[in-house]
Amino acid sequence: MSPFTPKPTITGETVVLRPLVATDAQDLWDDVNDDEARRLTGTHADFTRDQIDRWCATRIDQDDRLDLAVVDRSDGAWLGEVVIHDWDPDNRSCGFRIALRSAARGRGVGTEATKLVVDHVLSDPEVNRVSLEVFDFNERARHVYRKVGFVEEGTLREALWWGDEPHDAIVMSILRREWRSG
Ligand SMILES: CC(C)(COP(=O)(O)OP(=O)(O)OC[C@H]1O[C@@H](n2cnc3c(N)ncnc32)[C@H](O)[C@@H]1OP(=O)(O)O)[C@@H](O)C(=O)NCCC(=O)NCCS
Secondary structure (H helix, E strand, O other), X not given: OOOXXXXXXXXXXXXXXXXXXXXXXXXXXXXXXXXXXXXXXXXXXXXXXXXXXXXXXXXXXXXXXXXXXXEEOOOOOEXXXXXXXEEEOOOOEEEEEEEEOHHHOOOOHHHHHHHHHHHHHHOOOOOOEXXXXXXXXXXXXXXXXXXXXXXXXXXXXXXXXXXXXXXXXXXXXXXXXXXXXX
16 A cells, blocks of 8 residues: 555546546547657657557556546546656655646646646655656746746756757656645
């Protein structure tokens, strides 16, 4: 049992975060094949549809991570996903990532979904730190993370090779004590 064994449904003002399930495979498949999303998330890997089907069907059974669909509160339409992963119980630390589909970007969804998941995770006293990596060219994501309370703490120099050139990855984190004071 970890803080991420129970799978929550989290309701915000305009979005709902709910567990990823088998029937989300088509939406996730569309998103993992979106060129701009692949660039922004530094995704080199190619997936088969079968891999995506199995991935979606098995997320609910994973004890040490949260894979949540971000859906529109008004009609349940898929907007993207948020993931809590790399749970390290000894150090009370986990990782975070988010990817919204292009039509959902730039209208407040990412800010709201990030806040909701951070609030959910850090409200568990077992979790002290949530961290993420973002590429230097992803100014929108960096702005959103800063707004939610993540702090830039270091640079993984030239950690990404994309478009015939190297790019830095920025490590950001939010700690329980900062979240409480925020
Ligand atoms: C990154 C992401 C989660 C942000 O969510 P979003 O819903 O698009 O963002 P929001 O609409 O909530 O907020 C965008 C903010 O960035 C600002 N912004 C937009 N473009 C910007 C830029 N080039 N530079 C700086 N700020 C920018 C907006 O003004 C807004 O800030 P404000 O609310 O203070 O005015 C989303 O765009 C996404 O999933 N992108 C594709 C995948 C990705 O990049 N994932 C992150 C990988 S680390």
